[in-house]
Amino acid sequence: MSVHTGEKPLLRVEGLKTRFFTEEGQVNAVDGIDLSINDSEVFGIVGESGSGKSVTALSVLGLIESPGRITDGHVWYRSPELVESIGADEPSAVDGEYVDLQALSPRVRRTLRGTHFSMIFQDPMSSFNPSLTVGEQIAEAVESQQRARANPRSVASRTQGYGLSSFIMSTVMPSKRYVKEESLDRAIELLEMVGIPDPVLRAEEYPHEFSGGMLQRAMIAQALAGEPNVLIADEPTTALDVTIQAQVLDLLLELQEETGMTILLITHNLGVVARMCDRLGVMYAGEIVERGTLHDVFNDPVHPYTQGLLGSIPDLDGTRDRLQPIAGNVPSLLDHEMPDRCFFADRCPKAMQECLEKPPEFGIAESSSHATKCYLARTSYDETDALTEDYFSSETAETQQIESDGGTQ
Numbered sequence: 495m496s497v498h499t500g501e502k503p504l505l506r507v508e509g510l511k512t513r514f515f516t517e518e519g520q521v522n523a524v525d526g527i528d529l530s531i532n533d534s535e536v537f538g539i540v541g542e543s544g545s546g547k548s549v550t551a552l553s554v555l556g557l558i559e560s561p562g563r564i565t566d567g568h569v570w571y572r573s574p575e576l577v578e579s580i581g582a583d584e585p586s587a588v589d590g591e592y593v594d595l596q597a598l599s600p601r602v603r604r605t606l607r608g609t610h611f612s613m614i615f616q617d618p619m620s621s622f623n624p625s626l627t628v629g630e631q632i633a634e635a636v637e638s639q640q641r642a643r644a645n646p647r648s649v650a651s652r653t654q655g656y657g658l659s660s661f662i663m664s665t666v667m668p669s670k671r672y673v674k675e676e677s678l679d680r681a682i683e684l685l686e687m688v689g690i691p692d693p694v695l696r697a698e699e700y701p702h703e704f705s706g707g708m709l710q711r712a713m714i715a716q717a718l719a720g721e722p723n724v725l726i727a728d729e730p731t732t733a734l735d736v737t738i739q740a741q742v743l744d745l746l747l748e749l750q751e752e753t754g755m756t757i758l759l760i761t762h763n764l765g766v767v768a769r770m771c772d773r774l775g776v777m778y779a780g781e782i783v784e785r786g787t788l789h790d791v792f793n794d795p796v797h798p799y800t801q802g803l804l805g806s807i808p809d810l811d812g813t814r815d816r817l818q819p820i821a822g823n824v825p826s827l828l829d830h831e832m833p834d835r836c837f838f839a840d841r842c843p844k845a846m847q848e849c850l851e852k853p854p855e856f857g858i859a860e861s862s863s864h865a866t867k868c869y870l871a872r873t874s875y876d877e878t879d880a881l882t883e884d885y886f887s888s889e890t891a892e893t894q895q896i897e898s899d900g901g902t903q
C-alpha cells in the first residue's frame with residue numbers, strides 16, 4: 495500500500511455521466527462523478543448494490559453497451575507513451591501528457607485493454623474458454639497484448655461472448671491453439687507469480703479443473719499478461735469464502751507493490767476497503783458522495799451515508815454475525831423518479847430542511863480534510879435542525895393523499 499502525494503493523477507474522471515435508455519425511461523446510473531486516482535495507489539469505490547460502481551468501472555474502460563451510453567464527461571489518462579504513439583492521429587483526444595479516453599476512436603481504445611487497463615471480475619469462469627487449457631489462454635493473452643503494444647493502431651478485434659470479460663476477449667480470448675512456446679513459458683511464470691503451485695502442470699489443465707480460488711488467481715495472471723498500468727477489480731473476491739478471499743486480496747496487494755500498478759477496486763465491502771485501499775470514493779445513487787484518504791474517511795466520515803456504511807462494516811475473519819443494513823433502499827435511478835433534492839435525504843437520520851430544497855454540492859467541512867457532497871460539510875449540524883421520522887411519514891402520507899385525491903378526480 496502506498497499513499498502517493500504527486501500532483502499529477504494517473505486518471506482524472508471529470509463530470510462523467512452514463513445513462514441507460516430503457517423502456518421504463520432513462521436510468522442515470524452514473525450521474526456526473528469526479529474522481530482522481532494516483533499512480534500506484536489502490537483506490538476503492540464503495541457503495542451498496544445498484545449505486546453505480548460497476549457502471550463507473552465499465553465507463554472508464556469504454557465498455558458501456560446499448561441501451562447505455564456515456565452522455566457527458568471525460569476520462570483523462572496520463573500516459574506520455576500513449577500520447578507519443580497516437581497523438582498525431584488523434585490530436586483532439588490529447589492534452590499535454592493526458593489522453594481523454596472518451597475522445598479516442600473505439601479502435602485505439604480497444605488496444606488499451608489488457609495493455610494499459612485490465613480488469614478482473616467476481617466470476618473467473620467468465621474469463622476463460624472452457625475448451626482450452628488455462629496455460630494456452632494466458633499465453634494467448636501475452637501474445638495479444640504484445641501485438642497491441644507494438645502497434646496500437648492495428649489490434650485484432652476478436653470479440654467472443656464470455657460474459658463481462660468480453661472486454662479482455664476483444665483482444666485475448668483464443669479460439670484455437672497456436673501460441674508460441676515462449677508465450678507458454680511466460681504464462682507459466684505468470685501462474686507462478688500469482689501463487690499457483692505446480693504451474694507447469696496446472697498450465698496444462700482446463701478451467702473446470704481449477705478450484706474457485708485458483709481460477710481467480712489464474713484470472714489475475716491473465717489480466718497481468720499485458721503488464722497493465724491500471725487493474726480494475728470489480729468485486730474480485732465476493733464469490734470466495736473468507737479465507738480464500740483474504741489470500742486473494744493479499745496477493746493483489748503484493749502484486750501491486752511488485753509491479754507498481756494502480757488498482758481501482760470496486761466493492762460493497764468496507765472491510766475489503768480497509769484492508770486494501772489508500773483512498774476511496776463512496777458512491778450512492780450514481781454519485782460519489784464522499785471521497786478522501788482511507789484514514790480520513792474512516793476516522794472522520796462526514797456524510798451520514800458513509801457513517802451508516804461504517805456502522806455496518808463487515809469483517810474479514812467472519813466474527814461479526816451480520817451486516818447492519820442502512821434503513822430504506824437505494825432510490826430508483828430512473829430520471830423521472832429522481833427527486834430534485836439530496837438523494838439520501840429520505841434515509842438520512844440527519845436530514846434538514848435544506849436537504850429537501852435542492853441537491854448539495856461538494857464541500858469540505860471545517861473539521862475535516864476531505865470532500866463530501868452533503869450540507870453537513872458546510873453547515874454545522876444541530877440536532878434540532880434534523881427533520882424527524884414523523885416528517886417523512888407525514889410527507890409520504892401527504893403524497894399518497896394527493897395521489898389518491900388526484901386519482902379520484
Ligand SMILES: Nc1ncnc2c1ncn2[C@@H]1O[C@H](COP(=O)(O)OP(=O)(O)OP(=O)(O)O)[C@@H](O)[C@H]1O
Binds near residue numbers: 545
Ligand atoms: N444494461 C443495463 N440496462 C439498464 N440499466 C442498467 C444496466 N446496467 C446497469 N444498469 C443500472 O445502473 C445502475 C447501477 O448499476 P451498477 O451495476 O453499476 O451498480 P453496482 O453499484 O455495481 O451494484 P452491484 O454491486 O449490484 O453490481 C442500476 O440501477 C442498474 O440497474
